[in-house]
Each structure stands twice: as structure tokens, then as C-alpha cells.
Amino acid sequence: MQSRPRIPEATVARLAVYLRVLSGLADGGRGTVSSGELASAAGVNPAGLRKDLSHLGPCGTRGVGYEVATLRDRIAGVLGMETAHACVLVGLGNLGSALAGYGGFGSRGFEFVGLFDASPARVGQEVGGRVVRPMEELDEVVTATRATIGVIATPAEVAQGVCDRLTSAGVRSILNFAPVALTAPAGVDVRQVDLSVELQVLAFLDKQRGPATTVLAPAGGMA
Amino acid sequence: MQSRPRIPEATVARLAVYLRVLSGLADGGRGTVSSGELASAAGVNPAGLRKDLSHLGPCGTRGVGYEVATLRDRIAGVLGMETAHACVLVGLGNLGSALAGYGGFGSRGFEFVGLFDASPARVGQEVGGRVVRPMEELDEVVTATRATIGVIATPAEVAQGVCDRLTSAGVRSILNFAPVALTAPAGVDVRQVDLSVELQVLAFLDKQRGPATTVLAPAGGMA
DNA sequence: AACCGCTTGTGAACGCAGGAACAAAGTCCC
């Protein structure tokens, strides 16, 4: 049976959300939760949540619900959070600095073991409790720390070059914030996060919903 | 109205990517592009790109390709970028400051007309060329500027309260970076961006792909 | 000990997105 033959990627993303909610409930001393309540807190459909959870085997008690601590540990195990993940971050402009100082990563088992920037002005500065290192040390740090995840927060022009250096150093997973499509060798997984795309989708939905949907506007014909 | 009954949301997100690539090509003086080249630059399948573009009517020349400037303007029009969009940003911690200073928004027609923070220590400071204002002025600024988009970059605990204030002030679209599921009244569109979720998906894929997939294996040539 | 309500887990149908193959059309060359 191998309780994890394959889990859909969309489900994995939601599991991470459930995990966050469960952690909050556990901190609040909550013992059990129902799928309805958990789904409401996560912003998804209750049936979908149960289906997501079914991918990791039966982990609830019928008539009662899910044991918060148990389910949390189970999800954490499936997501590979038993062991901490070493990450390197390249590019410490505004966005990179924000990522380096973002507490949401460290509390989830992701640790930045190296911060890198090509600009001599940034090298040596301290960001988020770590010292920024020059690009020349990237390969060495990745090898020494066995970092598997690389985060790119550089300008678009140099992102591909950084990607190449990361992959050749041994990084197998890349999270790219630069607005370019990266090409990486097979076996390396790249995830793209484009902040401005999200805004543009919002703008489109707003336009589509009503070119003149003022809440007032009783009279026909806008100007 | 007839030419745009509805465009799938996934297509809209990709249109934003095509638009970025086309802008770069236009700046380079490029006259026409084929779907293959454009798809390669955007990181998608050529057939899928043509299907996406088909939603906005025929806009290419068979045997030649797409006229860069024309297609760019067409997409920009569909995405509602003819007119600039006024946005307000709440929460100027590390992430909020990065967003306020991110050039990728302004160059795409999104302007932050108001930066807000609850902390008196941040009010009055200048971030990204704008002065941070107290939360009390939020309603007034939204009304005066007719801002339609609100960006939340606050801690999770206060995000729902900020969402309520934004919606009651008249904001119809919300981009939420806080790691909580927001509930908003009908007619208000909320998009969630969770940075740590992306990392966790990467960690899972890495774990699933192979607990010990070393890339080296120099001995024994691969045929 | 048996009944009843509540909740999980699963099976099936619907809709959507993605990919591949084919026809239409326009241009370049001879």
C-alpha cells in the first residue's frame, strides 16, 4: 500500500496550510477538531479537506474528529519537516532582506545557512542575524552545509546565472522571486513566485466584475 | 462584451507573464515573435500559449507570428492596465517595506497611494518615497483616492481586522501576505500569498523524489 | 446492552485545465 504513493501537488500546498492552523490550535490547548472547523479556519471545503487527509491514511476518529497534536505531527512528517532544511538566499535587496528576516521560515524548519549578494556594498552587512557573504563563497557553503534549497531574490537579469551556479553547486530545489522563467537541468525543481502577477489578476477580476460597479451608481450610463 | 465572456483565471495569470516578456522584447526593438519563442521565454507550452491568446480574439498573423507592440497593448487592455490602479498597503515591517520599494509594481501600473501602519514608531517614516500614515487615515485616503486594491502585510493576528477596515472603506480586491485565511463579504476578492507554503512544497517534492538522490554517481557511464 | 447522533472516509460525477494533432491562412520564393 505504501501510504504515500503520490500526493497531488495541490494537496501538498493545502497540507502546509492545515499544519499552520493545527499548530495554532495546539498552542491554544485544543485537543480535537472536526473537519468542518479545520476547513473553515483554512478557508477550504470540508469534503476537500477530508480527501486531502485521506492521502496519508486514516488519522481521525469517527464521531469525534482529529486529534490536533497527532494530526499535526503526521502532516509534519509527510512534508518532511522532521529534519530542518538548510536554505541559501541569493540577493539581499528589499525583498531578499525581508525574506531573510521573515520569522515564518525559521518556525517551520527552514533555516538560511547562507546569504549571498554580488554587491560589495552589501557583503559583510548583517541581515536577519546573518552576515552577507560574497558570491564566491556560494559553492563552498552549499557543499559544506549540504543545502538543498536555494532562494533567488535578485534582479531578473542575473537570475538565470544565479540559478546555474546554485544547481551546479548541488541545490535541487529553487524558489525564484525574480520575474523571469528559469531553465534548470532535469532533476531540479523550480517554483516561480511573481508578486506583480497576483496584483494583475486582482486588477483583471475587478475589471471583469464590473467596469463601473460603484456601489451607488443607480443611474445608467457611466462616464 | 462579446469577445470576453470569461477568461479562465489560470490564463489571466499567464497573460501577465506574457505581457512582461513582450515588454522586454519591445524594448529590445523586436518587431514580431512566434508562439514558440514567446512560450519558451515564458516557460509554457506553445500550444497552451496560443490557446490563451485565442481568448482575446485573433491577434496574430499566420505564417509570421505576433506583432510585439500590438499584442502587448492588447493584453494590457484586457488586464485593465490602461488606467493606473491605486493601491493601499497596510503593514510596513520587513515584507511591507520590500513591497513598497519594489519597482515591479510601479512599472506595471500599480501605484501605492497610501502606506499605513499601526505602530507609532513607523508612522512618519519614509518608505519607497512615501510617508507612512497612521491607521486612522486609512478610510479617508481610500475614499479620496478611490483605491480599489488593498495589500495586507501585517502580522497574522491583526490581518482580519485590517481586512474588515479595508472592505468597509470600499476596497474590492485584497492581496494578503499574512498567513491566515481571511473572510471577506461577497463582492470582495481575496488572494492569498503564503511564502512559507512554497518552501514546504519544495521540501516535500525533494523528499518524495529521493531520500538520497546523490547527483554524482561518476562510476558507470549512463547510456 | 442497544439505540441514536455525529463525524470520518470513500466512491462517483462534474467541470476545468493541459497537451497533442489537424486544418486554415498568409507569406516568401521561384
Add this chain to the structure above:
DNA sequence: GGGACTTTGTTCCTGCGTTCACAAGCGGTT
């Protein structure tokens, strides 16, 4: 002027994700 090549636009199909609805199981109660 005609043929052939190139490239778009469309259509079909396969697979996935999502949702609804029902059966199975456990706890509490009388």
C-alpha cells in the same frame, strides 16, 4: 502567378482537481 513552407487558431482527448452525496464506525446515553 503558383506552389510550398511556416505559423496561427481550433478541436479533440486525456487526466486532474473539486464537489457532492452516501455508507461505515465510534461515542454517549438510557
